[in-house]
Amino acid sequence: MNDLIRIPCVLMRGGTSRGPFFLASDLPADREKRDAVLLSIMGSGHPLQIDGIGGGNPVTSKVAIIGPASVDGADVDYLFAQVRTDRQMVDYSPNCGNMLAAVGPFAIEAGLVQATGTSTLVRIHNVNTKKIIEAKVPTRNGEVIYLGDASIDGVPGLAAPIALTFLDAAGAKTGKLFPTGNPSDIIQGIPVTSIDCAIPMVLMRAEDVGVTGYEDAASLSANSELIAKLASIRTEAGRLMGMGDVSDMVIPKPVILSAPRKGGTLSVRYFMPNDCHPALATTGAVGIATAVASMGTVASSIAGATELPALIRIEHPGGRIDVQLEIRNGATVAGLVRTARRLFEGYAFAKPKERVDHAA
Structure with missing residues (x-):
């Protein structure tokens, strides 16, 4: 396997989405090289993503990249990548709140945040939108708890509830709640x-x-x-x-x-x-x-x-x-409950960039 690139990876379900989670330090810092790795790992450019771990659907072709916080008031950075299924393209323009539900558990288990008591607050800086979201993650004895009594529509079974609070989510990309200047x-x-x-x-x-x-x-x-x-x-x-x-x-x-x-x-x-x-x-x-x-x-x-x-x-x-x-401190605050689960951990394998380009 010396001709393949091996990268530590954890596959997680977050809310009604699923995708691989990576530490930022394990991926290339250069965006072009990082995109090539993600496209290869996910198998993009084929409707079934048959040559990768993507699920052939936008809700299962998502990637979370986690690292230490780069801004005050946050514990971790979360960069979300929507990897297209139909062609080889990585889009960083949106955020994904479902994948966000798994960021806190991943950060704790990766050693970026220390678990405290029965509920650990993880302050997440979404790099895509420059906004901070709080996640309350159920923990016990320093470990994440995944099993519980919460259910969310779109996901079978029960799991531990993860409370997400979006602090002042308005203007995530444009800086304005109503970017055209009008509510309609x-x-x-x-x-x-x-x-x-x-x-x-x-x-x-x-x-x-x-x-x-x-x-x-x-x-x-x-x-x-x-x-x-x-x-x-x-x-x-x-x-x-x-x-x-x-x-x-x-x-x-x-x-x-x-x-x-x-x-x-x-x-x-x-x-x-x-x-x-x-x-x-x-x-x-x-x-x-x-x-x-x-x-x-x-x-x-x-x-x-x-x-x-x-x-x-x-x-x-x-x-x-x-x-x-x-309303909190003059801003609208939105709270909701999601669940998450760790599915498997190990390594994801990517082709070198020139192989990815050739496949395209």
Whole structure:
């Protein structure tokens, strides 16, 4: 195996996502070399990622890179990479809140954070958005506890609850909650809300793009007319948000909204951006909940006026996710519960860069 690059790796599930976790010190510092390693390890450029450990789906083609904190007020740095399945491209523009759920456990077990008592607070600096998120990780006798009584829709079984708190998530990429300057705009004749909170998104009513919003994820992903419409709207929204040409980026994420059917606040279908998420991104939930609580948005027009503190219950294809919103020190704080699990540890093997380039 001397012709392959061997890198320590831990595969983890975080929320409803899954992917390899690496220490930053184990990966090349040069971005081009690091991207080549990640593309090879994940097997990108093939729909099944058959020559790598990716799962052939955007929710299982994610990478977390963890290192010591580079800013005050944080314990660790978390760089998220969305590795494309359809082509050889690594996108660092978004954050992933589901993978975020596993950052605290990984950091503790990697020796970056010392476990204390029955709950260890890990302050995570997301390098992608420059925001800090707090994670409360269940621990006992200096070790992470994975087994517990919590359940999240989209993941079978029970696990220990990990409480995530997004501190002032507004303006994660653009610096503004509403980057266009308006809580709603008209794009191609359709009312939309372009919001940047935890992750940039463009929200619209399902009925305005020709669907009910209650279809399953696979049906929506297979609806080529819908996917083309969403791509066109999000491209124009990206320009209006000051993000330039977003055609090669996975943000802003298009999201279609409809009235709740199962006692929630809102029903959503979240796209990544060309496939419908089987559940809902954690960052998406934070932004959607914030839109519900903001006057003049498409979300608030469906859900009705909401005053903080409030519990926003968002229905998605896999069930529901609850977001608690409150005001702390003048900023909106979002809290929610996720779970995580360590799946295996060992080494991931990558081809040298020239082999990756040849394969492309």
